[in-house]
Amino acid sequence: MSAPQITEVDIPEAGDTSGVGQALRDYFARVRGGDVGSLPAVLGLIVLVALFSILQSSTFFTALNFANLLNQGTAIIVLAMGLVFVLLLGEIDLSAGFAAGTSAAVLAVTLTKMGLIWPVALGAGLLTGTVIGLLIGLLVARLGIPSFVVTLAAFLGLQGVMLLIIGEGGTIPIQNDFLLAIMNRNMPVWTGWLLWAVVVLGYGAVTFRAIRARRAAGLASSSTTVWATKLLALAAMLGVAVYLLNGERQIVRAGKQACVVMGPPNEPVGCIPIIQGVPWAVLVVLVLLVGLTFLLSRTS
Known part of the structure; x- marks a missing residue:
């Protein structure tokens, strides 16, 4: 009988585990292993956005439509957040x-x-x-x-x-x-940027505190580089969204009024007040998101 062979396995040490490159390799390894997470939903959303941008290029991929989607989708988003608790119970x-x-x-x-x-x-x-x-x-x-x-x-x-x-x-x-x-x-322009700062700083503080807590407990955690990269990416994406929403959405000035431009042939149709700013509905969703996340992760 031959002696049993011992295979050496690399076990990651506690603390900083990897940089951005290693984090990406680990993610793709999980995807290849079947742990796709929310990737199918994200890819489906990208396909839908691309499809409707092609079919309705003059209206769909605009700041005006983006704001309308945020307003109109609020009710569905709130319902979906509530259903998360039901699905987690297997019901x-x-x-x-x-x-x-x-x-x-x-x-x-x-x-x-x-x-x-x-x-x-x-x-x-x-x-x-x-x-x-x-x-x-x-x-x-x-x-x-x-x-x-x-x-x-x-x-x-x-x-x-x-x-x-x-x-x-x-x-x-x-x-x-x-x-x-x-x-x-919609919010005033300055309120939109204030909300952006609160969200970015709040996310950064909460996630950095979680990393420090894991390190203090001797557990593996994301590196500071990965944390900073995620934070900068979030700040950039939200910053672009706030910038677009704070702009005058698909309008031309006409004194104190503004006329909506409906694309080719770019004929003004009706006059409405100038539209700009982040919708207040976004704040409602964020408050519910923070509250329900705390309820789900910090209570028993």
């Missing part, structure tokens, strides 16, 4: 959209038909969503009913609840300045 929620719609219907009715002030109306809408989520959670967690069955029933039932709340009109116009500003208005 499914088919009723999230109509739960949000029912909460919005309560907000609209209490604000317009009942004449309540917006903080009370907003609180009523949030309370409605909380009660719906609590009832669904109790049925799944306490009674053991599959989440697919419960949320499918809620998906169907909440449609009727929305019709009862809204009534025959189908739509309820909201004229409250504060609520309209969240979805339709």
